Amino acid sequence: MILVTGATGTIGRHLVGILGEMGAPFRALVRDEAGGRALGCEFVVGDLDEPASVVAALDGVDRLLLNSGGALPVAGPQPMVRQQTAAIDAAAAAGMSHLVKVSAWRPAPEAKLSVRAHWEIEQHLASSDVPWSLLRPTGYMQNFFTGEGGFAAADAVSGPYGAGRVAYIDARDIAACAAALLTGAHGTGGTGGTGRAYPLTGPEALTHAEIAAKLGVPFHDQPPAEAATQLRARGLPDWFVDDLLWLYADLAAGNLSEVTTTVHDLTGRPPRTFDAFLAARG
Numbered sequence: 001m002i003l004v005t006g007a008t009g010t011i012g013r014h015l016v017g018i019l020g021e022m023g024a025p026f027r028a029l030v031r032d033e034a035g036g037r038a039l040g041c042e043f044v045v046g047d048l049d050e051p052a053s054v055v056a057a058l059d060g061v062d063r064l065l066l067n068s069g070g071a072l073p074v075a076g077p078q079p080m081v082r083q084q085t086a087a088i089d090a091a092a093a094a095g096m097s098h099l100v101k102v103s104a105w106r107p108a109p110e111a112k113l114s115v116r117a118h119w120e121i122e123q124h125l126a127s128s129d130v131p132w133s134l135l136r137p138t139g140y141m142q143n144f145f146t147g148e149g150g151f152a153a154a155d156a157v158s159g160p161y162g163a164g165r166v167a168y169i170d171a172r173d174i175a176a177c178a179a180a181l182l183t184g185a186h187g188t189g190g191t192g193g194t195g196r197a198y199p200l201t202g203p204e205a206l207t208h209a210e211i212a213a214k215l216g217v218p219f220h221d222q223p224p225a226e227a228a229t230q231l232r233a234r235g236l237p238d239w240f241v242d243d244l245l246w247l248y249a250d251l252a253a254g255n256l257s258e259v260t261t262t263v264h265d266l267t268g269r270p271p272r273t274f275d276a277f278l279a280a281r282g
């Protein structure tokens with residue numbers, strides 16, 4: 001039995017669909033009944049901030065997909081670190097045979113926000129007794145419609161992106177990789193097993209000007225100072241704005257432009273292009 005956390009989210013809602021089609025036994029962890037009913041699969045109500053509910057949800061479970069929301073502008077350690085390390089401890093106590101964690105592209109101690117948080121969680125996972133796999137995706141194509149891509153709010157792709165290329169990935173391909181690992185249906189080239197990190201990208205690295213053209217909207221390459229002013233005007237604290245600018249600078253420097261073959265290796269088919277992603281949205 002597989003437990004899927006983050007099941008109502010960008011990756012999770014596709015993962016429950018894929019696991020359902022595969023006929024794999026699974027249940028979703030959701031924070032409220034309505035979310036579970038909307039998924040249309042077996043679910044259990046729980047919260048990563050309430051470890052006892054996670055322990056209960058893991059009853060009868062031997063594989064776990066660990067995924068939850070990103071960085072928040074809150075003081076102190078990121079909530080995701082507290083939530084996911086507690087879930088790892090619960091998984092270890094329950095004797096999980098495989099924990100697949102959605103992480104981020106190149107987590108590192110010197111990184112910021114969610115990328116740094118994922119590094120901390122990965123350290124905790126590596127020091128646990130749980131057999132693990134790490135999915136390390138670049139940015140999601142879906143960001144351009146969820147507001148994280150600086151597009152949905154203003155009908156323009158706007159941000160200090162520069163000319164840096166990013167190999168954005170369709171979250172459906174991340175879900176397919178997760179399903180392959182969780183069910184053991186993975187691997188065309190010896191990529192199976194646990195204790196591995198999988199760098200996941202789309203098939204092409206695009207500039208944000210190219211993405212804006214595909215979306216049919218203007219591209220505004222904001223100077224970082226202008227972006228900072230806008231972000232502060234939204235009420236975000238100075239330290240959070242500085243860290244967001246670090247993330248933008250990482251993108252602008254081309255640090256997420258590498259294209260990997262991992263989606264193909266794990267699923268047996270190539271990752272979706274940005275054009276295919278847009279076509280599927282209709």
Ligand SMILES: NC(=O)c1ccc[n+]([C@@H]2O[C@H](COP(=O)([O-])OP(=O)(O)OC[C@H]3O[C@@H](n4cnc5c(N)ncnc54)[C@H](OP(=O)(O)O)[C@@H]3O)[C@@H](O)[C@H]2O)c1
Pocket residue numbers: 005006007008009010011012030031032035046047048049067068069070071080083102103104105114115137138139140143148
């Ligand atoms: N977006 C990107 O480009 C990108 C790139 C690399 C890595 N990531 C990582 O991907 C992960 C998911 O980010 P996302 O923005 O795509 O979010 P998401 O998966 O769309 O949404 C977050 C999911 O986590 C659930 N969740 C949040 N807090 C929870 C809690 N306390 N207990 C149980 N479930 C909880 C939410 O449930 P509800 O429906 O109840 O809110 C939702 O299903 C993050 O760790 C992020 O760092 C994102």
